[in-house]
Amino acid sequence: MKVLKFGGTSVGSPERMHRVAELVTQSSEPKIVVLSAVSGTTNTLVQIGKALQLKQVDEANRLTTDLKEHYNSFCLGLLAEKSARKESKAILESHFEILSAIIQNPFSADAEKEILAQGELLSTKLFTAYLKSQGMPAVLLPALEFMRIDANQEPDEAFTQERLKALLDQYSDTKLFITQGYICLNSQNQIDNLQRGGSDYTASLIGAAVKAEEIQIWTDIDGMHNNDPRIVKRTFRIDRLSFDEAAELAYFGAKILHPFTIRPAQRANIPVRLLNTMDAQAPGTLISDHQEDRPITAVAAKDGITAIKIKSSRMLLAYGFLRKVFEVFEKYKTSIDLITTSEVGISLTIDDQQYLSDILQELETYGQVEVDSNHTIVCVVGNMPFQKVGVLKKIVDAIDDIPIRMLSYGGSRFNISLLIDNQYKVETLNRLNEHIFTFPNQ
């Protein structure tokens, strides 16, 4: 079994959806196809939720009507046959009725999640209808029957494994399954989701649950690049990445993969392949347990970082100080990305500022606190055990006139992270690009 996930742009137009159908029916090996919502849909659903929250019911209705219009013409392009068009009309009716009904009621967080779920429900149903109209039967597996998160928002992998197996066992002759990315139930059995971009995560959770031979993430670029192609001109595709490298890159800003995608795949040791819908023959990027002997593989950057420094002479020769500081973050369920310490101070970074003022207030009881917002973590990933000298020098030399607020080295042999003010990001990524990589074929 292979799991193939197609992102929003890969199903973003009728022609693209036709292309996906071609790709998934080319071979008869068993597949589970995970789809995102048609591109733009989730953003619009987010806007509908926001309008409702602000009690702008007219605006919510207007957005819904426009979205329905969009889907009406989408279906005209997608389906030619009369009965298929009729079926698609019924699909649109039922989901837009759900939306309209939700909009008539007051806003709640549960209502918002139900709104957000409509995108993946629509894309998978329309895609399955198209396959059927082409005489390519597929079974639609409702993700809400096997994807669940627990009270801590963590996927319930045992549940997925058990439920998915039971479902697949019902269709032992079927080779092609379609399902929704992103959506799931929560511990209260209500509709929820795996956060924006979460369809990749769905694919990898499914892959691990069915012990797939491979998880394929199909997007509209040719694989993971050594640097951010939106910011740096001359980037190159990376052929192979280890799970550790890929996890660091996804977490620290490589937009091609949802940050948690690698975890389930790595645990189950299932290779993940990043492929391009527009150039299906291209090799893409293969992510596996194989680690290349290459000191520097790629750079990624994550914005919106806040640095917090706590200085206290009480820390001098004291034990238990760090625990107290970390407990504050634990209390507010705020995760820390980078940490550096000295004998009298500690600097750390967070990206979730929801509880920042509470956190700061509590930290002030332990010492003097300084905060710098609008920072960026630049993460250099590769295979760089400390015995391999010179890597750090190469990085720092490349940006020797850029102020580095923090430097984290030695936490893992796969990562060196720097914290800089966001204003230096473009310069930093470009300089690193020119100085620390060996470009292929040069």
Ligand code: ASP
């Ligand atoms: N449709 C969702 C989003 O736009 C999930 C995904 O595409 O992965 O965030």
Ligand code: MG
């Ligand atoms: Mg995505």
